């Protein structure tokens with residue numbers, strides 16, 4: 001019963017097969033291959049827009065290189081206080097941008113709001129040489145707490161970004177899970193709502209290790225290609241990264257795997273909702289469940305072999321735990337986990 005993260009599971013068999021198929025014969029290196037070309041076409045069709053697509057091998061690289069391209073060293077990047085970019089990337093965005101500062105902002109269910117951003121923006125005076133200059137707003141979709149921004153919430157932040165001349169970046173490590181939850185077109189959840197650059201995740205949802213930076217405005221690409229090379233994210237055998245992404249998008253695979261993971265999370269949430277003493281901490285709008293349980297229940301789950309993170313330290317006999325479902329989580333694990341939680 002492994003609920004530690006969606007990346008604890010392996011890759012979808014179809015994606016493994018696609019990588020094996022790409023292994024036949026020779027191919028041009030450094031992204032001049034047919035899979036990378038196909039990926040560009042697929043992404044343009046998917047987003048109903050011209051896009052510049054750059055595969056990389058990790059989400060941290062996608063975020064850090066995208067943000068560094070969007071922000072000069074004296075820039076300020078607004079993000080949620082629990083955003084992966086500020087909490088879990090070891091300072092990569094600051095490092096690759098040569099010093100842009102991430103500005104953490106609090107917000108319910110891990111979401112930024114236009115009001116909270118606007119309040120923070122007032123602290124930095126435009127054109128004052130002593131102040132860092134706001135350049136980017138970054139939101140995560142789905143968020144680090146398993147919630148999803150609604151289209152109107154993204155659009156409101158997009159409008160604010162435009163009003164202040166800022167770029168809007170979306171960390172889409174779990175973009176598929178959010179989209180499967182919202183049931184909308186990729187275009188609606190991104191550029192139509194004002195998103196300029198998307199870190200498009202695939203690793204957590206069935207790829208071996210593949211993400212892509214997607215620019216919706218060619219003017220924003222600037223020196224990205226040099227930055228990617230300098231950061232070591234231009235693999236010579238790019239075909240294997242692109243082949244994963246091509247297969248991921250084919251036949252709606254990415255949305256099917258995400259929908260399965262989401263459905264399992266929803267089953268867990270519905271199950272916990274009926275267990276006395278269990279309290280869901282956040283709405284379940286993707287593939288993660290945050291639930292507060294009595295410590296004895298948490299211990300019983302671990303004793304039964306369940307693997308998961310304590311999200312916060314125990315408090316008054318209860319602990320908030322995180323349970324993440326993946327495209328490959330066995331259905332039986334859900335029933336078993338709930339049965340153990342219910343017992344006693």
Ligand SMILES: Cc1ncc(COP(=O)(O)O)c(C=O)c1O
Nearest residue numbers: 058059060061084140144171173
């Ligand atoms: C919200 C979010 N963004 C980005 C990432 C990318 O991380 P990695 O560099 O491990 O691929 C993760 C992984 O946990 C994540 O949860």
